[in-house]
Amino acid sequence: MSTASNKQPAKPILPGATIGIFGGGQLGRMTAMAAREMGYRVQVLDPDPACPARFVVDSCIEAAWDDAREAANLARGCDVVTLEIEQIAPASMAAAANFAPVRPSGAMLSIIQDRVVQKDWLREHGFPVGDYRAVRSLDELRTAISELGGKCFCKSATGGYDGRGQGKVGFTPGASIEDEARGAWQALGEGPGVVEKAVDLAREISVLVARAPNGETKAYPPAWNHHENQILAWSAIPAPLTDAMAREARGFAEALAEAFQLEGILAVEMFVTTDGKLLINELAPRPHNSYHASVRACVTSQFEQLVRAVCDLPLGDVDVVQPAAIANLLGDRWLNPDGSPREPKFAEALAVPGIRLHLYEKHKPRKGRKMGHLSAVGATVDEAVKLVQQAEGLL
Incomplete structure (x- = not known):
């Protein structure tokens, strides 16, 4: 699904140029690999001197996300700068943009960085979201839980992912709601957050949309996602949805790209409710774990698409x-269960x-740290899921 505006194309940033990336984690690493394959040079900025991207890029600046001076230094040596993580300080973004x-x-x-601001923005712009409350104290959290029916997810306003900065009530x-509320408040870091009413889920999906500065927009087919302990366990493309629901989900993603005047890619996490409705959960303006399968499922991977989008090339x-x-x-x-090291059985x-x-x-x-992933292809999406689960079970 794609759209294009009548806006005259800007001058593209062609291979041979240098792309800067805020963040050198696995998403930056895989984006850098796609960029290098296309003939670009790549520099990253990351606080970790041994970040995963360091081993595949031309240079790596070791600096914190709020180090505006080093952000400017990154941009000075680049033709365009993008990101693979949301935690970049506004001052660093502004310094690089100079x-x-x-x-x-x-x-x-x-x-997008602040979940409360993000939820309010989505609601104000007419996008469907579940019922939620912003909270800034334990008393407000207690009130929100009561108003939302007692079964809720609590998330910190900023930071936090893969279950961090989150609590459930x-x-x-038989658990005490008061004890759970206190536990959730501690999980939020005793700071601002959002309390979301639990919804009756049929499925979790996401849609990745790309938009170039010239206005060309393309939304991928939805991905089907399964979480365990609030961490994505597996994901598959395409999600088993009706054609009408897939069109609706892609339509929301395209509308978001237009509303934001997106330049790059945006992952839109959504809930499919048991009564057949779509609700937008969260947004991520970067490559997304649920679209790693695009490397094998789709003509153009999410990583190549990001390069194309930020360089104002025709989208794939x-x-x-x-x-x-x-x-x-x-x-x-x-x-091992006792914490001692073991080697997974990769050959099997x-x-x-x-x-x-x-x-x-x-x-x-470390427990819960994403070290890598397995991928599989199949004649059907169910077969691909079964194969990857079979392989994972052999590790």
Whole structure:
């Protein structure tokens, strides 16, 4: 699905130029690999001197997300700057923008960085969201839980992902709501947050949309996502949805790209409710875990698409060539129950037909830390999911 505006194309940033990336995690690493394959040079900024992207880029600036001086230094040596993480300080985005285009923009990022601001913005612009309350104290959190029916997810306003900075209330039979509320407030870091009413879920999906500065827009087919302990366990493309629901989901993503005047890519996480409605959960203006399968499922991977979008090149085809799935490999796989190290049985997993291994060169496994993923293709999306789960079980 694509749209294009009548706006005259801007001058593209052609191969041979240098792309800067705020963030050198696995998303930056895979974006850099796609960029290098297309003939670009790549520089990253990351606080970790051993970040995964360091091993595949031309240079890496070791600096904090709020180091505006080093952000400017990154941009001075680049033709365009993008990002793979939302935690970049507004001052760093502004400093970089003095020397190179920063795509997506700091204005868009400032809305998405704060979950309360993001939810309010979505509601004010007419996008469907579940019932929620902004909270700034334990008393406000108690009130929100009561107003929302007692079964809620509590999330910190800023930061927090893969279950961090989040708490649940009302899911444990016999548990004290007061104790759970206090626990959720502590999980939020005793700071501002959002309390969301739990919805009756049929499925979780996401849609990745790309938009170039010239206005060309393309939305990928929806991905089907499964979370465990609030961390994505596996994801597959295309999601098993009716054609009408898939069109609706892609339409929301395209409308968001237009409303934000997006330059880059945006992942839109959505809930499919048991009564057939779509609700927008969260936004991520960067490559997304749920679209790792696009490397094998789609004509154009999300990483190549990001390069095309920020460089104002024609966007790539987003059609599905074959169903594909991924399963995340967390640091738990490298640890025995007693915490001692172990080596996953990669050879056994790779013996499963259609399986590939993708590791991020993270050298310190920790419980819950994403170390890599497995991918599989199949004749159907269900087959791809079964194959990747089979391989994961052999590790």
